[in-house]
Amino acid sequence: MFHLAKGLYENWNKKEEYSVLILGLDNAGKTTFLEQIKRTYNPNAKVIPLERITPTIGQNVHTISIASNYLKFWDLGGQSELRTLWSEYFEHCHGIIFVVDSSDKDRIEEVSKELIKIVDSSENYDGLDTSIPILMLANKQDIPDKLEVEDIKEIFNKLAEKLNARDSKVLPIIATKGEGVKDAVEWLNVRLLRNKVNKQPKYK
Ligand SMILES: Nc1nc2c(ncn2[C@@H]2O[C@H](COP(=O)(O)OP(=O)(O)O)[C@@H](O)[C@H]2O)c(=O)[nH]1
Ligand SMILES: [Mg+2]
Numbered sequence: 001m002f003h004l005a006k007g008l009y010e011n012w013n014k015k016e017e018y019s020v021l022i023l024g025l026d027n028a029g030k031t032t033f034l035e036q037i038k039r040t041y042n043p044n045a046k047v048i049p050l051e052r053i054t055p056t057i058g059q060n061v062h063t064i065s066i067a068s069n070y071l072k073f074w075d076l077g078g079q080s081e082l083r084t085l086w087s088e089y090f091e092h093c094h095g096i097i098f099v100v101d102s103s104d105k106d107r108i109e110e111v112s113k114e115l116i117k118i119v120d121s122s123e124n125y126d127g128l129d130t131s132i133p134i135l136m137l138a139n140k141q142d143i144p145d146k147l148e149v150e151d152i153k154e155i156f157n158k159l160a161e162k163l164n165a166r167d168s169k170v171l172p173i174i175a176t177k178g179e180g181v182k183d184a185v186e187w188l189n190v191r192l193l194r195n196k197v198n199k200q201p202k203y204k
Pocket of ligand 1: 024027028029030031032053054078140173174175
């Protein structure tokens with residue numbers, strides 16, 4: 001009885017934590033996006049000046065408190081040799097943010113292939129629920145010669161059948177200015193909470 005009461009009490013005091021992977025090709029703006037999340041949600045966090053961000057080799061992890069839960073973000077290196085490591089993280093993630101450099105028209109095919117790979121490997125991966133939401137961010141919308149959100153949505157359209165069961169969306173952002181960052185995080189948080197029945201959070 002004591003243990004039951006203790007367990008209940010402990011969970012009462014704990015908050016739900018959802019893990020979110022930030023994926024995308026190198027140079028897409030993933031680390032800049034995470035830095036802006038820190039600035040928006042944790043004004044006291046240690047931040048890296050945006051102009052001093054270097055390509056990510058390992059991982060950057062940051063947790064924020066939002067609504068009544070936590071979101072733990074994992075910004076992983078995007079160079080092709082590091083992308084093979086992404087699947088290691090799939091089992092424990094509740095949602096994926098895929099950042100796209102909208103100004104990099106030359107690599108848009110590569111972007112499409114990577115996203116298809118992610119969706120396929122997540123489907124083939126034991127333990128990962130295929131219901132987890134995927135948010136695609138069309139970053140660098142400040143660059144005049146860029147792909148529009150509509151163009152980038154076409155990548156999602158190609159995947160429409162595979163994405164059937166999930167929440168998915170494309171949102172425009174300008175990571176360097178922090179524009180769209182809050183909308184993106186809030187969109188995802190609502191979907192993570194909604195998908196709790198399929199992919200349970202941790203309690204922290
Ligand atoms: N013009 C513009 N540049 C951006 C934006 N977001 C990121 N960048 C730049 O893109 C480069 C790569 O950013 P970084 O965050 O390191 O990308 P990562 O490799 O995906 O982590 C850096 O020079 C950033 O300043 C944006 O919204 N607009
Ligand atoms: Mg990086």
